[in-house]
Amino acid sequence: MKYLYFILTIALSFFSVFIKGGEGKAEAASITTQGPSQVAVGEQFNLRYVVKTTDVRGFRLGDVPDAFEVLMGPITSTQQSFSIVQGKTTQTESVTYTYVLMANKNGTFVIPAAHARVNGKPATSQAIRINVSGKTQSAQQGGGQRRGSRVDRAGAQISGNDLFIRVTANKKRVYEQEPVLLTYKVYTQVELTQLEGKMPDLNGFHTQEVPLPQQKSFHVETVNGRTYNCVTWSQYVMFPQMSGKLEIPSITFKGIVVQQNPNVDPFEAFFNGGSGYIEVKKELKAPAVNIQVLPLPAKPAGxxxxxxxxxxxxxxxxxxxxxxxxxxxxxxxxxxxxxxxxxxxxxxxxxxxxxxxxxxxxxxxxxxxxxxxxxxxxxxxxxxxxxxxxxxxxxxxxxxxxxxxxxxxxxxxxxxxxxKGNAGGATVDYSQRVDNDIHDIKKNGAPIEKTDDSFFGSGAYLLLNGLVFAIFLSLVIIFRKRASALSDVTAVRGRKANKVAVKRLKKAARLMAQGNGGEFYDEVLRALWGYVGDKLAIPVERLSRENITEQFQLHSVAEEVIESFVEAIDECEYACFAPGDTSGNMQKTYAKATDAITKIEEDIK
Structure with missing residues (x-):
């Protein structure tokens, strides 16, 4: 019995302290206004009123000027917290009323004070002055304004008509290397707060994502008689590298939709971020798209x-x-x-x-x-x-x-x-006699040589002629062999392929050291295509991944070497459309290209 009395005494003491803490907090209750001081036309912003107590009745927003449109609100959230320090209990509680507004025209406007009864007494917030100037990007482009999205009750089904993604290609029949713009557009009637999805690596395409603003700006569109908030979520430029029917596969996006839960317990609301709303995960499937890629007609010379x-x-x-x-x-x-x-x-x-x-x-x-x-x-x-x-x-x-x-x-x-140039040798002037010109006939007496002393017909003369003839015959034989070797242009190009490629790779190494990624990848790409064209005697414009793979296989080049060579080409061509590569990737590409050429040289003698 004494034990029970002790427990009741402790409980009543705790309860009295709890009530006193709450009463002390209620006396300090007030309405605090939170909102931006400056916005742009077409920009959405939050206007919050915070009351530091839960005893609030009859909250009313002031008359909002026509320059603003109320898209949503009031969204009510409650926060409560308790702490016990050295036997003293402290309670903190507040209610927040949130409105989502959008500015429609330039100027300076005042949103009047909000009113409510707090702890049984009238309370008033401060008015807020907002300056509206400039326009958002979506307003400059003439897009429709976003309407308030529907916030369903928790557990409501989100159908394919409430939220979906459309995929469009600006062209579905193109030639090789002709770019295709792929657009992923989101349509929603619910409160979508997050969406993630990534384009996978594709065979037959070089893919580059078009940079879009991080802050998404929605506009209004009507589809089948229903009004949706719409936004272009992502865009990609696709460069087809082969002919045929190519498929861009379906992509699964993971989104989060906000739903209202009016029956949330105060303690549960506190541990869920102090809100009467919950987040619902929703997966969206963007449909696949087929692109018909036509081969280029026979290529003309040049x-x-x-x-x-x-x-x-x-x-x-x-x-x-x-x-x-x-x-x-x-x-x-x-x-x-x-x-x-x-x-x-x-x-x-x-x-x-x-x-x-x-x-x-x-x-x-x-x-x-x-x-x-x-x-x-x-x-x-x-x-x-x-x-x-x-x-x-x-x-x-x-x-x-x-x-x-x-x-x-x-x-x-x-x-x-x-x-005429400043330096001699750029032109030839014959006006001045030079020492090797033919001189005038000499009129004075000249010494007469005896016929017997003439070099012509002497033994030395015959020996010299024989030596000259032997040298001439040797040169003829050497030049004929060299001319025969040079006449085989294909063989010459094949023998010099490695030398030309090494020269280009040395230039690429200098560009890599300078941090010039764009020119580095261009030079490595020229080295690879030029090498295989010279080595296999195939014109560069007729080269493709398929025929170089086939030719290397015919020359018994190892499969891993062929794969490394083709991967180096792919990395260079991808980097041409995706600048900004790091020096580490440049080093890997350089090493892969050099190693592949060295091993091919060992396999093809």
């Missing part, structure tokens, strides 16, 4: 490798130069297509000119239409003799995706005046 729509131009940095001074011939390709895979232009110069390797400047970027911009080729030439010259026109042959045919673009010929 084909640049371009697929898309382009324009070209050519210019000189100087119209008049002196002999021996350099001139820059600039050839520019503008347009949209597979610009990073274009071949260098072929410039045929007069015989009096020296030509140097082109400097390539890449001014392209990835957009929803594909890779667009300019590729600039600066070719340095040096005239050696004075005169009037014409730099011939440059031809550019590409496959036009608008007319589905090959087109040839030709630049205008460029006139160039070359004046």
């Amino acid at each position: 084909y640049s490798g371009g697929v898309g729509h382009f324009t070209v131009s050519a210019s000189l940095d100087k119209q008049t130069v002196k002999a021996g001074d350099p001139v820059n011939v600039r050839f520019v390709v503008n347009g949209t297509g597979n610009m990073k895979l274009l071949k260098q232009p072929e410039l045929n110069l007069p015989k009096d000119f020296d030509k140097y390797d082109a400097k390539i400047t890449d001014k392209t970027k990835l957009t929803a239409n594909g890779v667009t911009g300019s590729m600039i080729y600066d070719i340095l030439v040096v005239p050696r003799n004075m005169g009037e010259y014409v730099i011939p026109s440059i031809s550019f042959i590409y496959f036009d995706t608008q007319s589905n045919s090959y087109k040839t673009l030709t630049t205008e010929p460029l006139p160039l005046t070359v004046e």
Whole structure:
């Protein structure tokens, strides 16, 4: 009995302290306003009113100006916490009323005070002044404004008509290397707060994601008579690398939808973040898409490798130069297509000119239409003799995706005046007699040689002639053998394939050391394709992963070596459309390419 009395005494003491703590907190109750001071037209924002007690009755929001639209609210959440420190109990409790608003026009507006009865007494919040200026990106693009999403009660079924994803391709019948824009669009009538989904690695495509804003801006669309909040969630540019019917598979997105739970217990609400709402996981399946990829027609001679729509131009940095001074011939390709895979232009110069390797400047970027911009080729030439010259026109042959045919673009010929140079040797002057010219007949007496003393017909003369003949015969034999060897161009290219590839890989190593990822991958790609073209005697424009694999197998190259070689090509081509690779990946690609070429050299003698 004494034990029971002791327990009751402790319980009553605790209860009295608990009530006193709550009463002390109630006396300090007030309404606090939380909201932004500045927003943009079309921007959604939260307006919160926090009351530090749960004894709230008749909460009313002030008259909201017409400049704002109330999309949702009030959303009521309750928070409670208890603590006991050295026998003293403290209770903290509050109620938060949240409204979601959207600004519709510029200006400075005041949202009046909110009213409620707190602990049985009238209470008023402070008014809030909000400045509206500028526009969000979606408002600038003329998109419809988002309407309030439906918040269902907990346990409500989320059907395929409430939330779904549509997948669209801007083209479903394309040629190899022609870009396809794939768009994933979300339609929702429920409160979607999170969505995640990733494009898998695809066979037959190079895939590049189009950068979109992290902050998604919804707009309103009507589908089959129903109004949805809609947003473009992700976009990808796909570059088909082979012909045939290619499938972009279905993608499963994982989303979270908010639902209301009006029967949440206060303690449960506290441990669930102090909210009367719960998060429901929902999986969405984006349907698969089929793309029909057509092979390119038979490629004409001089084909640049371009697929898309382009324009070209050519210019000189100087119209008049002196002999021996350099001139820059600039050839520019503008347009949209597979610009990073274009071949260098072929410039045929007069015989009096020296030509140097082109400097390539890449001014392209990835957009929803594909890779667009300019590729600039600066070719340095040096005239050696004075005169009037014409730099011939440059031809550019590409496959036009608008007319589905090959087109040839030709630049205008460029006139160039070359004046006499400052350095001797640029021109030849015959006005001054030089020592090796034929002199005038000598009129004074000259010594007469005896016939017997003539070198002609002597033994030394015959010996010298025999020696010259022997040297001549030896040179004829040597040159004939060399000419016979050089006549087999295919064999020569095959023997020099490794040397040319090593030279290009050394240049790639320098670019890697400089941190120039874009040019590094371009140079490694040229080394790999050029090597296999020379080694197997196949023109570069006819090369493909399939036929090089088949040819290497015929030459008994190990399967792992073939696979390593093809992977190096894939990594380079992928990096061409996905710049920003790290130095670690460049080192791996370089090592893989070098190792593959070395092992192929060992297998194919």
